[in-house]
Amino acid sequence: MDRSLLWFLSIVAAAGSLLLAGLYMSWLEINYVLLSAVVLFHGFYGLGTMLTEFWPGRTAAIVINGLCLTLGSGLFLLVVLTTLRF
Amino acid sequence: MSMESGASTVTAGTGFRRWLFGARRGIEAYVFLLHRLTGLILLGFVVAHILLGASRLVSMSLWAELMALTRSPWVAGLEYLLLFAFAFHAFNGLRLILVEFGIGIGEPEQPVYPYRGSNLRQRPVLIVMMLLAALLIVSSQFELFRFSH
Amino acid sequence: MVSSIEISFTVDRDDDGQTRRQQFTVPVTPGMTVLDGLLYIQKELDPTLAWRFSCRMGICGSCGMIINGMPGLACNTQILNISDSTIEVEPLANFPVIRDLAVSLESMLSKHRALKPYIITEEEGEPGVNSGEHQQSPEELLTFLQFTDCIKCGICMSACPTLALDDNFAGPIPLTAAQRYNADSRDDGFAERKQALEQFSGLDHCHYAAECTRACPKGVDPAKAIQRLRRSLVADALHLRRQPATAARLPAAQQVSDESFPQPPAFTVEGADRER
Numbered sequence: 001m002d003r004s005l006l007w008f009l010s011i012v013a014a015a016g017s018l019l020l021a022g023l024y025m026s027w028l029e030i031n032y033v034l035l036s037a038v039v040l041f042h043g044f045y046g047l048g049t050m051l052t053e054f055w056p057g058r059t060a061a062i063v064i065n066g067l068c069l070t071l072g073s074g075l076f077l078l079v080v081l082t083t084l085r086f
Numbered sequence: 087m088s089m090e091s092g093a094s095t096v097t098a099g100t101g102f103r104r105w106l107f108g109a110r111r112g113i114e115a116y117v118f119l120l121h122r123l124t125g126l127i128l129l130g131f132v133v134a135h136i137l138l139g140a141s142r143l144v145s146m147s148l149w150a151e152l153m154a155l156t157r158s159p160w161v162a163g164l165e166y167l168l169l170f171a172f173a174f175h176a177f178n179g180l181r182l183i184l185v186e187f188g189i190g191i192g193e194p195e196q197p198v199y200p201y202r203g204s205n206l207r208q209r210p211v212l213i214v215m216m217l218l219a220a221l222l223i224v225s226s227q228f229e230l231f232r233f234s235h
Numbered sequence: 236m237v238s239s240i241e242i243s244f245t246v247d248r249d250d251d252g253q254t255r256r257q258q259f260t261v262p263v264t265p266g267m268t269v270l271d272g273l274l275y276i277q278k279e280l281d282p283t284l285a286w287r288f289s290c291r292m293g294i295c296g297s298c299g300m301i302i303n304g305m306p307g308l309a310c311n312t313q314i315l316n317i318s319d320s321t322i323e324v325e326p327l328a329n330f331p332v333i334r335d336l337a338v339s340l341e342s343m344l345s346k347h348r349a350l351k352p353y354i355i356t357e358e359e360g361e362p363g364v365n366s367g368e369h370q371q372s373p374e375e376l377l378t379f380l381q382f383t384d385c386i387k388c389g390i391c392m393s394a395c396p397t398l399a400l401d402d403n404f405a406g407p408i409p410l411t412a413a414q415r416y417n418a419d420s421r422d423d424g425f426a427e428r429k430q431a432l433e434q435f436s437g438l439d440h441c442h443y444a445a446e447c448t449r450a451c452p453k454g455v456d457p458a459k460a461i462q463r464l465r466r467s468l469v470a471d472a473l474h475l476r477r478q479p480a481t482a483a484r485l486p487a488a489q490q491v492s493d494e495s496f497p498q499p500p501a502f503t504v505e506g507a508d509r510e511r
Binding site: 110111112114115118121182185186187188191192193194195196197198199201203204205208 | 303304305377378379380381382384396418442443444445446448449451453454455456458459460462463465466469
Binding site for chain 3: 002003004005006007008010049052053054056057
């Protein structure tokens with residue numbers, strides 16, 4: 001995937017997180033799963049970017065991005081399971 | 087253009103130490119550092135929050151135990167930290183969205199000394215965003231603005 | 236009557252990787268620059284002090300160094316504007332030190348070269364041989380003119396907080412040069428430069444700390460160039476980028492065949508390679 005596109009999606013997710021979090025604080029009912037999805041995407045993208053700056057290089061990038069993807073997806077799965085169950 | 091006088095204790099070195107201490111940086115650089123720090127705080131909260139909620143999948147008693155922990159007084163302090171972190175990260179993030187798409191930093195021009203670079207041009211945006219963040223923090227103290235869930 | 240004060244110059248010395256700080260006392264008069272101070276040290280106190288300088292008027296970009304924590308040109312920085320007691324001089328950050336205050340700028344230059352800092356057109360053969368001048372309006376010129384002022388001093392590279400951590404980030408100078416050529420209406424090389432950028436850490440590693448703009452001695456505003464480059468790359472990724480029209484060319488004054496065009500002379504330096 002184009003790195004610029006991924007960055008752009010992260011920015012969209014950031015704006016989305018802010019919008020949804022703001023709406024969540026009001027009287028509107030917001031889909032918690034959707035909020036979690038955008039927040040986790042933006043959060044782990046940011047973490048991945050930061051860690052790849054501290055540890056630059058192709059191998060480190062693959063490991064770090066792989067870990068972030070795994071953790072982010074895992075947490076999202078937990079959110080879905082929790083929401084479905086309760 | 088005059089600069090501040092006085093000797094500095096500049097550390098030599100590379101990498102992380104230089105990144106943190108290695109120069110008298112401008113305000114945007116420290117704001118960037120704070121943006122990273124608050125991002126980590128927020129991510130930490132999100133992870134903790136998700137795991138806390140997911141503990142209900144394990145057992146209700148585990149969840150009850152963990153929720154009891156959140157009622158301790160130092161957690162209130164953490165919640166304030168979270169509020170500051172959220173307010174800062176959100177509004178600075180809005181500024182970064184604008185600035186990183188080239189909005190508010192000025193058009194290319196013929197530079198004339200003393201140079202008024204994009205960092206100075208977007209300074210009003212930074213100030214406005216920080217004021218809005220402060221407004222959010224202050225308004226959260228009033229019952230009128232508390233959220234209703 | 237001009238009075239002189241004595242101030243302490245602390246200079247980072249580096250010989251064979253051994254770093255030490257050496258202190259000198261330098262008599263300073265108003266108007267004296269850091270370069271003048273270093274020249275005094277070399278002439279009167281320690282002739283082994285090594286650093287680069289050339290034009291002494293802020294245009295060649297040779298004398299970049301860190302002065303009291305802020306990277307700047309030694310020839311452009313007046314001592315009494317900074318301090319009336321201590322000047323601390325260090326070599327530029329984010330570059331390997333050759334000796335004392337002289338650093339190797341090879342990483343910056345190779346990144347700059349890799350991003351193709353020249354006009355790329357589809358015209359075959361030697362440009363300008365069988366066509367006339369490009370037509371470019373003052374408005375078109377203004378979209379990149381500021382970024383042509385770069386003197387490649389390396390000061391912004393030293394100031395960049397991302398480069399302090401990530402060696403593989405292209406850095407303000409190469410990225411500004413890339414934007415300078417991308418924005419030039421005579422150039423058609425956007426796709427090639429985008430391809431060339433792939434070998435470096437992405438532009439998402441620039442977080443608008445704007446230290447480069449703050450430090451630049453020529454008002455080039457690299458941060459602005461990088462954000463504009465980022466915008467064009469994102470637009471391109473979303474297939475929303477409007478390809479700007481390439482500048483029209485006037486017809487050639489006379490037609491010249493390639494054979495009659497003089498060839499460049501042979502390289503006089505052994506091992507020099509145009510394609511390196």
